Amino acid sequence: MTQLPGIVITGASGRMGQMLIRTVAGSAKARLVGAVERTGHSWIGQDVGVAMGGAELGVSVTADAADAFSKAQAVIDFTAPEATLDFAAYAAQAGIVHVIGTTGFSDSQLEALKPAAQAAVIVRAGNMSLGVNLLTQLTRKVAAALDEDFDIEVVESHHNQKVDAPSGTALMLGQAAADGRGVALADVSDRGRDGITGARKRGDIGFAVIRGGDIVGEHDVMFAAAGERIILRHIATDRLVFARGALKAAVWGQGKTPGEYDMIDVLGL
Numbered sequence: 459m460t461q462l463p464g465i466v467i468t469g470a471s472g473r474m475g476q477m478l479i480r481t482v483a484g485s486a487k488a489r490l491v492g493a494v495e496r497t498g499h500s501w502i503g504q505d506v507g508v509a510m511g512g513a514e515l516g517v518s519v520t521a522d523a524a525d526a527f528s529k530a531q532a533v534i535d536f537t538a539p540e541a542t543l544d545f546a547a548y549a550a551q552a553g554i555v556h557v558i559g560t561t562g563f564s565d566s567q568l569e570a571l572k573p574a575a576q577a578a579v580i581v582r583a584g585n586m587s588l589g590v591n592l593l594t595q596l597t598r599k600v601a602a603a604l605d606e607d608f609d610i611e612v613v614e615s616h617h618n619q620k621v622d623a624p625s626g627t628a629l630m631l632g633q634a635a636a637d638g639r640g641v642a643l644a645d646v647s648d649r650g651r652d653g654i655t656g657a658r659k660r661g662d663i664g665f666a667v668i669r670g671g672d673i674v675g676e677h678d679v680m681f682a683a684a685g686e687r688i689i690l691r692h693i694a695t696d697r698l699v700f701a702r703g704a705l706k707a708a709v710w711g712q713g714k715t716p717g718e719y720d721m722i723d724v725l726g727l
């Protein structure tokens with residue numbers, strides 16, 4: 459019998475880190491073999507299950523990512539762009555699948571990920587849920603069917619601890635709308651309205667951002683014309699939907715050719 463893929467979770471103490479630890483530890487398709495936190499973090503050396511306030515999971519939290527990755531088949535990484543770039547180098551060195559849920563990358567940071575994808579399978583998506591990835595396909599279709607009489611606006615809402623804006627999901631949805639219209643998102647994106655902005659420019663794709671309380675993640679794509687409006691909406695109420703998708707990606711990536719993939723590849727949408 460072949461062994462189940464061993465998975466390391468980075469940012470183990472984070473909101474997504476803890477959800478991923480629970481999801482992988484409870485899965486029949488993978489094994490939890492590592493949990494990584496920053497040097498000096500209070501969890502280092504503790505059993506990760508106990509650190510989370512639950513039962514022992516038999517995995518000690520470590521700051522040595524290179525060592526943890528060398529004993530695994532995949533790493534699931536929901537941290538921050540600068541950390542993810544370091545982890546990509548270690549994952550490439552170990553030749554393991556790197557599932558990246560981190561958002562907020564600059565263009566140059568995304569470019570810096572490319573060398574790692576020559577040695578390892580990277581699956582990266584601003585949203586790992588089935589629902590949002592389906593929504594990107596619907597957005598592309600609706601945008602392709604409608605002309606610029608319909609103004610496209612992407613509205614996203616998240617909890618008050620989120621550090622990047624617009625969300626990775628909002629940017630995925632904006633990209634899907636631009637693809638559907640056959641335009642470059644960078645040419646039509648309107649991300650910062652404040653003050654006397656002037657009238658809306660025809661063909662622009664606008665982004666609006668709400669931050670408050672414990673909102674897990676909500677996204678609307680609005681197509682607004684004179685006399686009618688279409689709104690495509692996704693509401694995440696539980697981070698489990700992201701963790702499930704990430705675990706699926708880690709298992710899917712086993713044995714694939716090194717390169718960059720996304721959740722559309724994983725889900726076959």
Ligand SMILES: NC(=O)C1=CN([C@@H]2O[C@H](COP(=O)(O)OP(=O)(O)OC[C@H]3O[C@@H](n4cnc5c(N)ncnc54)[C@H](OP(=O)(O)O)[C@@H]3O)[C@@H](O)[C@H]2O)C=CC1
Binds near residue numbers: 472475540541559587
């Ligand atoms: N693609 C998707 O489906 C989803 C993506 N996300 C994205 O995942 C990321 C994490 O979100 P969330 O869990 O809510 O955030 P948290 O702040 O709760 O957790 C982030 C974790 O990453 C660690 N971390 C941050 N910076 C570094 C660093 N430079 N080196 C090492 N470790 C670091 C933090 O450690 P410390 O506490 O020590 O700083 C913490 O453990 C965000 O980019 C978010 O947008 C979130 C949900 C779904």
Ligand SMILES: O=C(O)C1=N[C@H](C(=O)O)C[C@H](O)C1
Binds near residue numbers: 561620
């Ligand atoms: O930071 C979050 O929480 C989330 N981030 C992702 C994003 O930036 O879109 C996905 C999800 O909406 C939650």
